[in-house]
Amino acid sequence: MTPVEWAIVALALLGAFFGAVAAIGIVRMPDIYTRAHAASKSDTLGAVLTIAAVALALESNLSTVKSVFLIVFMFITNPTAAHAIARAAQEQGIEPWTKEGDG
Amino acid sequence: MVEFSTALLAIAAAFVLFAVVALYRVFVGPTIHDRVIAVNVAGTNTVIAIALVAAAFEESTFLDVALVYALLNFLLSIAFSKFNVEHGGVL
Numbered sequence: 001m002t003p004v005e006w007a008i009v010a011l012a013l014l015g016a017f018f019g020a021v022a023a024i025g026i027v028r029m030p031d032i033y034t035r036a037h038a039a040s041k042s043d044t045l046g047a048v049l050t051i052a053a054v055a056l057a058l059e060s061n062l063s064t065v066k067s068v069f070l071i072v073f074m075f076i077t078n079p080t081a082a083h084a085i086a087r088a089a090q091e092q093g094i095e096p097w098t099k100e101g102d103g
Numbered sequence: 104m105v106e107f108s109t110a111l112l113a114i115a116a117a118f119v120l121f122a123v124v125a126l127y128r129v130f131v132g133p134t135i136h137d138r139v140i141a142v143n144v145a146g147t148n149t150v151i152a153i154a155l156v157a158a159a160f161e162e163s164t165f166l167d168v169a170l171v172y173a174l175l176n177f178l179l180s181i182a183f184s185k186f187n188v189e190h191g192g193v194l
Contacts, residue, residue, distance in 0.1 A: 005107045012114045012155065019148060023121040026128050026144055032136045035128070039144045050114070050151045054158040054166075057111070063163035066170065070154065073173055074147070081143055081180035088184035089136040 008053045015050030018042045031097035032089045040082035047074045108159040115155035122148035139183050146176035 001009070025038025048071050055067030125148070128141035150173045157165030 001107050008158075009107070009110050009114075012111065015151070016114050016117045019118055019121045019151070022144055023124040023148075026125050026141055032134055032140065035137060036140050039140050043144050043147050047147055047151050050118075051154050054154045057158035058161070058163055058166075060163060063157075063166055066163065066166040067154070070150075070166065070170055070173065073170070073177075074150075077173070077177040078143075078147060081177055081184075082140065084181055084184040085136050085139050085143070089134065092136075094134060094136070 004056065008057045011053035011056070012050050015046040015048075015053065018046030018049065022046060032094060033086055033096050036082045036086040036089075040079045044074060044078040047071075047078065111155050111159035115152040115159065118148045118152045118155070122152075136184075139180060143176065143180050146172070146179070150176065 019042070022038055022042035025042060026035055029035045029038055051067055051071050051074065055064050055071070058064060058067065122145040125141045125144040129138050129145070132138045132141060150169050153165055153169040153172060157163060157169065
């Protein structure tokens, strides 16, 4: 593999690490707000890193532009969706998890 | 060149595995919001897997599929959070 291909695989592996962090956080965190935190932050960073790797790998101009669109779109919409869901949970009166309340 | 596309496909398979792990929270999540967050994460991982497959097969048209899927994923989360607040506890 060429150095550029090594860089692409390294970026994608770093993104996969953050995807794993998001999956573990979704399963292991105690309540909806901490799960939304894990999902929005780690999954957004993993998506942006991995699609940056895709933008490096696809060499034509148009597909690089499409990848950059996808990166910008992910960067805006993923935290917005998590914020909207956490706000809906808060408006329905779901209490945040505390150490005293839940052992 | 062969081993490069194999590495990209392996990372795409890892993202599919993370999406399946997030589906655990869809099954057992105590509130409906946990389920929606987990579906959102699974959809994001699907978008990443489609983009990686596009890079591995050098098929740039797959990126259009990924863009549309990301759009639908965002629309699902926003529409669901609005719907669930206005008509609380329907689902």
